[in-house]
Amino acid sequence: MSLQKTDSIEGARAKFIARAGHMTPAVERLPLADALGRVLAVDVYAAEDIPSFDRSIVDGYAVRSADMAAAAQTGGFLRMTEAIAMGEAPKRALESGECAYVPTGAMLPEGADAMVMVEDTARDEAGRVTIRASAPPWATQGTLAVGAGIARAGEDMKRGGLVLSRGALLRPCDVGALAANGRMEVPVYSLFRLSVISTGDELVEPRAAPRSPPQGAEVRDVNTSALVALAAGSGYRVASSVVLRDDATAITEAVRGALGASDVVVVSGGSSMGERDLTAEVFKEITGEENIVHGIAVKPGKPTIVAFDARTQTVLMGLPGHPVSAMMTFRLMLAWFYRKLTGQREPFPIPARLCCDAPGTPGRTTLQAVALHLDGTGYKAEPVFGKSGMITTMTRADGFFVIDADALALEGTAVLVYPC
Amino acid sequence: MSLQKTDSIEGARAKFIARAGHMTPAVERLPLADALGRVLAVDVYAAEDIPSFDRSIVDGYAVRSADMAAAAQTGGFLRMTEAIAMGEAPKRALESGECAYVPTGAMLPEGADAMVMVEDTARDEAGRVTIRASAPPWATQGTLAVGAGIARAGEDMKRGGLVLSRGALLRPCDVGALAANGRMEVPVYSLFRLSVISTGDELVEPRAAPRSPPQGAEVRDVNTSALVALAAGSGYRVASSVVLRDDATAITEAVRGALGASDVVVVSGGSSMGERDLTAEVFKEITGEENIVHGIAVKPGKPTIVAFDARTQTVLMGLPGHPVSAMMTFRLMLAWFYRKLTGQREPFPIPARLCCDAPGTPGRTTLQAVALHLDGTGYKAEPVFGKSGMITTMTRADGFFVIDADALALEGTAVLVYPC
Numbered sequence: 129m130s131l132q133k134t135d136s137i138e139g140a141r142a143k144f145i146a147r148a149g150h151m152t153p154a155v156e157r158l159p160l161a162d163a164l165g166r167v168l169a170v171d172v173y174a175a176e177d178i179p180s181f182d183r184s185i186v187d188g189y190a191v192r193s194a195d196m197a198a199a200a201q202t203g204g205f206l207r208m209t210e211a212i213a214m215g216e217a218p219k220r221a222l223e224s225g226e227c228a229y230v231p232t233g234a235m236l237p238e239g240a241d242a243m244v245m246v247e248d249t250a251r252d253e254a255g256r257v258t259i260r261a262s263a264p265p266w267a268t269q270g271t272l273a274v275g276a277g278i279a280r281a282g283e284d285m286k287r288g289g290l291v292l293s294r295g296a297l298l299r300p301c302d303v304g305a306l307a308a309n310g311r312m313e314v315p316v317y318s319l320f321r322l323s324v325i326s327t328g329d330e331l332v333e334p335r336a337a338p339r340s341p342p343q344g345a346e347v348r349d350v351n352t353s354a355l356v357a358l359a360a361g362s363g364y365r366v367a368s369s370v371v372l373r374d375d376a377t378a379i380t381e382a383v384r385g386a387l388g389a390s391d392v393v394v395v396s397g398g399s400s401m402g403e404r405d406l407t408a409e410v411f412k413e414i415t416g417e418e419n420i421v422h423g424i425a426v427k428p429g430k431p432t433i434v435a436f437d438a439r440t441q442t443v444l445m446g447l448p449g450h451p452v453s454a455m456m457t458f459r460l461m462l463a464w465f466y467r468k469l470t471g472q473r474e475p476f477p478i479p480a481r482l483c484c485d486a487p488g489t490p491g492r493t494t495l496q497a498v499a500l501h502l503d504g505t506g507y508k509a510e511p512v513f514g515k516s517g518m519i520t521t522m523t524r525a526d527g528f529f530v531i532d533a534d535a536l537a538l539e540g541t542a543v544l545v546y547p548c
Numbered sequence: 549m550s551l552q553k554t555d556s557i558e559g560a561r562a563k564f565i566a567r568a569g570h571m572t573p574a575v576e577r578l579p580l581a582d583a584l585g586r587v588l589a590v591d592v593y594a595a596e597d598i599p600s601f602d603r604s605i606v607d608g609y610a611v612r613s614a615d616m617a618a619a620a621q622t623g624g625f626l627r628m629t630e631a632i633a634m635g636e637a638p639k640r641a642l643e644s645g646e647c648a649y650v651p652t653g654a655m656l657p658e659g660a661d662a663m664v665m666v667e668d669t670a671r672d673e674a675g676r677v678t679i680r681a682s683a684p685p686w687a688t689q690g691t692l693a694v695g696a697g698i699a700r701a702g703e704d705m706k707r708g709g710l711v712l713s714r715g716a717l718l719r720p721c722d723v724g725a726l727a728a729n730g731r732m733e734v735p736v737y738s739l740f741r742l743s744v745i746s747t748g749d750e751l752v753e754p755r756a757a758p759r760s761p762p763q764g765a766e767v768r769d770v771n772t773s774a775l776v777a778l779a780a781g782s783g784y785r786v787a788s789s790v791v792l793r794d795d796a797t798a799i800t801e802a803v804r805g806a807l808g809a810s811d812v813v814v815v816s817g818g819s820s821m822g823e824r825d826l827t828a829e830v831f832k833e834i835t836g837e838e839n840i841v842h843g844i845a846v847k848p849g850k851p852t853i854v855a856f857d858a859r860t861q862t863v864l865m866g867l868p869g870h871p872v873s874a875m876m877t878f879r880l881m882l883a884w885f886y887r888k889l890t891g892q893r894e895p896f897p898i899p900a901r902l903c904c905d906a907p908g909t910p911g912r913t914t915l916q917a918v919a920l921h922l923d924g925t926g927y928k929a930e931p932v933f934g935k936s937g938m939i940t941t942m943t944r945a946d947g948f949f950v951i952d953a954d955a956l957a958l959e960g961t962a963v964l965v966y967p968c
Contacts, residue, residue: 160754164777176761178939183765185936214794215750217764233750233869233937235765284938292943300781301942301968304774304871307754308939310761330635330653334580334727341596341730344637345603345655354724357584361720374634449653451724476946476967479899479926505962506899516605517653518704519598519728522721523712526896542925547896548721 134423134430137460137493144461145468147420147436148443151391152469153317153363160306166316167363167470168296174289177282178308182236186277189227189249189257190240196259196272205256212237227257236278243277285309295471317470322364322462323386323393326351326371327379327407328449333371350451350519351396358458363466364392380410387414387440392462396447396454397431407446411435415444425492425533428453428516429460450517456495456528459548477544478527480507484539488531496537497525498545509543522548554843554850557880557913564881565888567840567856568863571811572889573737573783580726586736587783587890588716594709597702598728602656606697609647609669609677610660616679616692625676632657647677656698663697705729715891737890742784742882743806743813746771746791747799747827748869753791770871770939771816778878783886784812800830807834807860812882816867816874817851827866831855835864845912845953848873848936849880870937876915876948879968897964898947900927904959908951916957917945918965929963942968 135143155169184190191206199206206227212218218237222228227244228237236243248263265271285291291305292298298306298316306314326349334348342348349371356366367389372378379395386393397407411419414437421434430453433446445462447454467474480500488494498509509529514521529543537543555563575589604610611626619626631649632638638657642648647664648657656663668683685691705711711725712718718726718736726734746769754768762768769791776786787809792798799815806813817827831839834857841854850873853866865882867874887894900920908914918929929949934941949963957963 160773161776164780179767180762181765214748215765215767233748233767279935279937283935284940291940299968300774300777301872301875301939303777304770304875305939305943307770307773308768308871310754310768312754328634328653334730334732342600345601345635347599347635347653348728348730350724350727353580353727354720356581357720357723360584451728452721455721455724476898476920476922476927478896500896502896505964507896515699515703517699519721519725520704520711523725544925548719 134425134492135421136425140421140424140432140434140461141464143420144434144465148465149469151441151443153320153391153466155315156318157313157315160303160312160314163298163306163314163316164300164303165361166298166314167472168292168294168298168302169315169317169470171294172291172306172309172311174285174287174291174309176309177287178285179279179281179283181281182240183233183279184230184236184243184277185232185279186243186245187231188229188246188277189244190222190230190236191227191242191244191272192222192224192239193242193272193274193276195224196242196244199259203258205258208251208255208257209237241274241278242272244272245277293471295473297472317363319363319365320391320466321367321389322355322359323367323390324352324355324359324369325379325382325386325393325395326355326369327374327395327397329374331371331373351447351449351454354451354455355394355396355447355458358455358463362458362463363470364462374406376406376410379406380413383410383414383444387437387442390442392443392445394445394447394458394462397449408433411444411446424457424460426456426460427489427492427494429457429495430492432457432461434461451519452517452522455522455548459546460495475546477529477546478507480509480529480543480545482537482539482541482543483508483510486511486531486537488533488535488537490534492533494531494533495528496531497521497528497548498543499524500526500545507545509545554845554912555841556845560841560844560852560854560881561884563840564854564885568885569889571861571863573740573811573886575735576738577733577735580723580732580734583718583726583734583736584720584723585781586718586734587892588712588714588718588722589735589737589890591714592711592726592729592731594705594707594711594729596729597707598705599699599701599703601701603653603699604650604656604663604697605652605699606663606665607651608649608663608665608667608697610642610650610656611647611662611664611692612642612644612659613662613692613694613696615644616662616664619679623678625678628671628675628677629657661694661698662692664692665697715893717892737783739783739785740811740886741787741809742775742779743787743810744772744775744779744789745799745802745806745813745815746775746789747794747815747817749794751791751793771867771869771874774871774875775814775816775867775878778875778883782878782883783890784882794826796826796830799826800833803830803834803864807857807862810862812863812865814865814867814878814882817869828853831864831866844877844880846876846880847909847912847914849877849915850912852877852881854881871939872937872942875942875968879966880915895966897949897966898927900929900949900963900965902957902959902961902963903928903930906931906951906957908953908955908957910954912953914951914953915948916951917941917948917968918963919944920946920965927965929965
């Protein structure tokens with residue numbers, strides 16, 4: 129093994145996609161109520177016009193705009209024909225000189241082409257409607273535009289028009305748009321099945337402190353909990369998880385056992401060189417081919433391994449043992465992979481200015497954790513420094529930005545911060 | 549009723565908190581695996597040092613730094629005492645002139661105060677370790693700093709130190725930090741129980757299109773789906789939902805029926821003035837007191853009503869019937885309310901520059917929807933204009949920013965965009 133032959137992030141991603149980019153998550157039809165946060169698997173077109181009829185967007189009177197000039201000039205009135213109720217069709221069309229009361233959201237009568245807001249009008253007991261002198265110029269001068277106060281049929285969504293595209297990560301408003309279209313079942317991409325194998329001779333299952341703290345050189349397993357949590361928002365559901373000692377036979381067995389029921393098997397190893405070799409060898413033996421990526425020139429996350437098992441169509445990924453590195457690499461590679469395969473847009477990073485210098489790393493891209501501080505209409509990004517593997521460098525941070533290999537990010541530099 | 553006596557957003561929030569700010573979500577203990585996205589209800593302190601022992605953060609040799617100058621100057625060697633395994637305690641302390649192999653993450657022997665990376669060394673068959681000539685100056689010149697390559701016990705988290713604060717919205721890295729502390733059960737705030745009553749004579753239950761589209765002036769109910777989806781990420785779980793006609797008796801009965809099993813009851817009414825009056829009167833009759841807020845000077849969202857039932861300690865909220873207004877108001881008032889009560893930080897808005905002018909509204913704050921376009925290390929915000937109530941103004945947008953009443957937001961203005 130040589131960790132010198134590392135790939136750049138872009139290089140590693142390109143190799144990963146070249147070998148496994150044909151994987152496509154299955155499509156499942158979910159009840160709309162369960163589709164929030166899932167990725168739409170098809171383009172959705174409107175089956176009908178929305179609104180399905182010309183509706184008022186104000187409380188007031190439906191009029192024929194051509195009548196307004198005369199009414200305004202003469203101080204004359206419009207005769208009210210009816211008050212149209214929500215959910216009901218008007219009883220008759222408007223003739224010249226007539227108006228009808230229409231509440232917000234109700235249907236306009238035929239012949240009407242504009243709305244006058246109720247607060248700009250007065251109505252007498254005989255049902256005669258006049259424009260108030262205090263009304264705005266467009267009402268008092270009779271220059272009411274055709275279409276004022278109306279949403280036309282299809283003006284929100286046109287029958288046959290695109291409502292949402294494949295790859296949309298469904299937000300509450302998207303769920304609303306689907307409900308408006310009567311789409312109470314939605315085809316979304318299935319989550320990838322993830323198996324997490326956390327390895328290390330030092331690892332013990334986390335238990336309630338302080339009753340049973342780790343002894344001597346033991347360390348609680350953090351990666352299982354952290355990766356299961358990360359999986360949830362990244363397109364993965366955890367099919368299985370296990371903590372193992374650094375034993376080639378046990379790891380090989382566990383990976384083989386997980387192949388059938390997983391789309392991705394993650395082995396998070398200790399960070400020592402021997403253990404990294406072990407994962408790499410296990411993957412090679414199982415897949416019968418060279419690993420796709422062996423080392424990424426990024427800090428943290430260098431000892432990352434990517435392999436592909438052609439027989440079962442499963443991605444194998446070796447993640448660093450340090451929780452921070454494991455989480456960063458999961459984001460960089462696996463969360464990105466699911467977004468790519470499902471046609472999702474990359475999430476929006478937050479622009480910020482560095483409050484002080486942050487050094488990069490020789491030969492490696494640095495993912496530098498920062499805390500964000502809102503400062504007027506912009507952010508200051510304050511680097512959170514800490515030794516390799518410290519979990520608090522992440523819990524104290526709001527996100528991270530990228531420093532190119534060998535570079536120095538100077539105070540005041542504009543950076544893009546990815547939330548963590 | 550007078551919609552003229554509206555409150556500003558800040559005014560409405562202040563009144564809301566003054567009357568209902570004593571409500572506190574219950575605290576429940578969840579398994580760590582279920583705590584992601586929930587709000588921590590207590591400050592969490594470290595019960596032990598993490599790491600719990602001095603550990604190496606590189607693969608290499610533990611040394612006594614004082615020995616290094618001599619070894620470097622004389623070209624002499626250090627005698628390796630042992631190779632320390634992951635998870636195991638060293639067998640003996642280092643004496644002067646000795647070193648021990650320690651992989652990343654393993655425990656340092658007593659007496660060692662620094663690590664030399666394995667790639668900077670050479671070892672012969674007799675276990676004699678020398679510094680390579682190609683090693684960096686600090687190694688070859690024997691100026692190795694005390695603590696180099698080591699994470700000291702408690703350097704990540706100190707026993708008794710604050711790990712996470714009450715009000716933290718738990719992210720994957722926070723879950724990792726809790727696992728590292730052996731906190732496999734976490735006290736988090738319970739979700740508020742929300743009942744959604746969607747009212748309107750025009751409303752029909754959404755059904756699969758195009759088989760059963762709404763007839764005539766009927767409109768599919770969107771608010772139930774949209775509010776249930778919004779609830780999920782805002783601290784609420786839906787206890788019940790129902791679609792009703794605009795009938796005072798039916799609505800009163802539904803609200804009364806929901807009081808016992810809800811912390812918040814939402815009535816989303818049609819947007820016409822008559823219906824708004826109806827909700828206001830129903831709330832007054834039920835609570836026996838004046839409504840707290842009746843109208844907010846914001847667009848969209850003006851016809852919002854807030855009331856409080858002292859007997860059952862329940863918030864009653866009347867939301868506009870238009871889905872966009874209902875969702876905006878839910879975010880402005882109810883999502884904010886839960887954040888406030890649980891001590892959460894406000895979410896980070898995204899700074900952007902307006903790509904063109906966006907007019908405000910006379911007498912009202914405007915929540916202007918925008919699409920975001922990344923442009924170098926900043927964003928352009930492009931207003932999404934559309935008539936009141938159009939759902940596509942939200943589905944086409946990435947978020948919204950605030951325009952003060954009567955103001956005009958000019959092209960190039962720096963704005964803060966809240967994701968939607």
